[in-house]
Amino acid sequence: MIKVERTEYGFGTFNCSLEEWEAIKTIVRYCANNYRATELIYSIPGPEEHRRGKVEDLSEIMDHLWDSPPIETMPRDQIFLINQCVIEFDGKDVPDIDQNIVAGLAQQLHDLGVYDVFDDDNVTDEQWEEWAKEGRLQKTSSWVCKLHDGQVDKAGRPYAEHVLRVYERVRETFPDANEDALHAALLHDVIEDCDITSDDLRKHHYSEDTIKIVEAVTKSADDGLTYAERIESLAERGPLGAVQVKLCDLMDNSDPERLKALPEEKAASLSKRYSRAIEVLKTRLEQAN
Incomplete structure (x- = not known):
């Protein structure tokens, strides 16, 4: 049974069974791949040149970022777009899905009246901007998970788990961290590990401040610095956001x-190195306050 509840101005909780979720993901993926053959080309709000991208972004997020329901903080527009995709295919054939399932999903969403769940009459500009920021950060999260897909850390865990933890830690440790620092926390290893360049980040519309933070925390193989010297250089000359992220x-x-999870000797060596580096960076942050 599909349930949608508004939790914030721009977000809601989306819940359904795993079978329903997989069917919805298949429908959205089909919509992304066959966009111009659907009425979505006319029904999605915003400039026409951006509409297909919205469906493609939603499909990527569903495949790479959101686990099984409930999804606790789904952006309002993503809920609306899921509704549009499912309703659009009510009565039509979607490969790999029983038509009765599509009809059942469409009926549930129709009965829910998802547009009525969100009353926007009293939303301030500041609240809309906060919602838009969270949407941008979620898009970065999805892209980063895709870039790090298949990579593992020293303990054999998916590397994207580390990246997402660093991002959450920046948010918790530095509540006033700006959006550039938050994007950079997610992107902090993409130049070093994912064959991404600064120009690639520019093409994805990241700000120069975000890119400078990512560059500052990226190890350069030919800089001639030891690990300790690199940390000292970052603490002395790096952007404040880079110090927070590192x-x-x-x-x-x-x-x-x-x-x-590492051999005891290796773990002890890394722990000692990391502890020294943490103290250097903390000193810089204390001096900045």
């Missing part, structure tokens, strides 16, 4: 739960 990166790397 500190949270090191805090996650030095987590005892992660280190215990």
Whole structure:
């Protein structure tokens, strides 16, 4: 049974059975791949040149970022777009889905009246901007998970888990961290590990401040610096956001739960190195306050 509840101005909780969720994902994926053959080309709000991208973004997010329901903080527009995709295919054939399932999903969403769940009459500009920011960060999260797909850390865990933890740690440790620092926390290893360049980030419309933070925390193989010298250089000359991101990166790397998966001697060596680096970065942050 599909349930949608509004939790914030721009977000809601989306819940349904796993079978329903997989069917919805298949419908959205089909819509993304066959966009111009559907009425979505006319029904999605916004400039026409952006409409297909919205469906493609939703499909990527559903495949790479959202696990099984409930999805606790689904953006309002994503809920609306899921509704549009499912309703659009009521009565039509979608490969790999029983038509009765499509009809059942469409009827549930129709009965829910998802547009009525969200009353926007009293939403302020500041609240809309916060919602838009969270949507942009979620898009970065999805892309980063896709870029790191198949990579593992020293303990054999999916590398994207580390990246998402660093991002959450920046949010928790530095509540006033700006949007550039938050994007950079998600992107902090893409230049080093994912064959992504600064120009690639520009093409994805990231700001120069975001790119400078990512560059500052990226190890250069030919800089001639030792690890300790690199940390000192970052603390002395790096953007404040880069110091915040690197500190949270090191805090996650030095987590005892992660280190215990390594050989004892290796874990002890890394722990000592990370501890020294953390103190250097903390000193810089204390001086900045």
